[in-house]
Amino acid sequence: MKNLFFAVSTAFLFIACDKVKMDVKTGKEADSLTSKEWKPVDSATANKAWMDYATPGEMHKMLAKSDGTWTGENTMWMENGGKPMTTTSEATNKMVFDGRYQVGEHKGNFMGMPFEGMSIVGYDNAKKKFVSTWIDNMGTGIMNMEGEWNSSKKSIEFKGKMTDPTRPGENCDVREVFTIVDDNHHVMEMYGPDSKTGKEYKTMEIKYTRKK
Structure with missing residues (x-):
């Protein structure tokens, strides 16, 4: 068949x-x-x-290990050197299509407003790269990234572009480093351009802990 x-x-x-x-x-x-x-x-x-x-191969099996519900300790910076803002969130991951992709549903709050987001992560066997999309209720665009697995650091460094609403019709470069600390702890670091200088800085860090 x-x-x-x-x-x-x-x-x-x-x-x-x-x-x-x-x-x-x-x-x-x-x-x-x-x-x-x-x-x-x-x-x-x-x-x-x-x-x-x-x-599906070994990389898909690795993705599947993070299925389940995770709590997140979030730290965000609105500008380089700015005062950090801290919040909490929750993410639920589930492999779909017979282990080919992982869909993540994310919930939390941002500046006092409810936040919801959805991620789809997979490993493209032809490209030999991880692929990722992201949507949320704070925008109307779709962020696309690709990344490679670094076995020595146990991390994936994603690179891509997202809409820059402050510059209509333009995109900005974004970078994400997702590190697997162990089976129950992950760290996601997001980088983007500073609105004043255009230089890259860390915009967000989320420390994930598996919910028991």
Whole structure:
């Protein structure tokens, strides 16, 4: 059944990709594919590639270890060198789609207002990188990041961009370092640009403890 699913998926993608090729030739499509020469892939190679891409591995198992509910001790800085603000939060993580992604639901408060956020974290087998998205009730955009696992530090350093509402139409660079202290303690550090200088500084730190 699984092989049939991948065969059908591969056939569908061949048709879709072939359509993109035809459109590129006629000048009706203009995307990243036009900058590279299209290289054909035989069906056996494509089928294996898609199976490898779709099969959860060791990094997904590592993500699954943080399933459950966590309490957070949050420290935030509105500007570099500014007075820190402290709050508490709670996060509940759950692997979905047969262990391929982890969805996190986050609740707390920010400057006296209720805060809710949702994260989706996965490991892209093809890119060999962790991928992450974030949305919350304090904005209307989606933050996307990618990161690599550092086994010596037991951490993932994510890098990406998010909307800068103070500069309409522009994004700003963001960076997150997620460290696994042990099975019951994690630390998340977020970095972004200072509004006055544009230089990177630590905007937030959350110390997570597994809720028993």
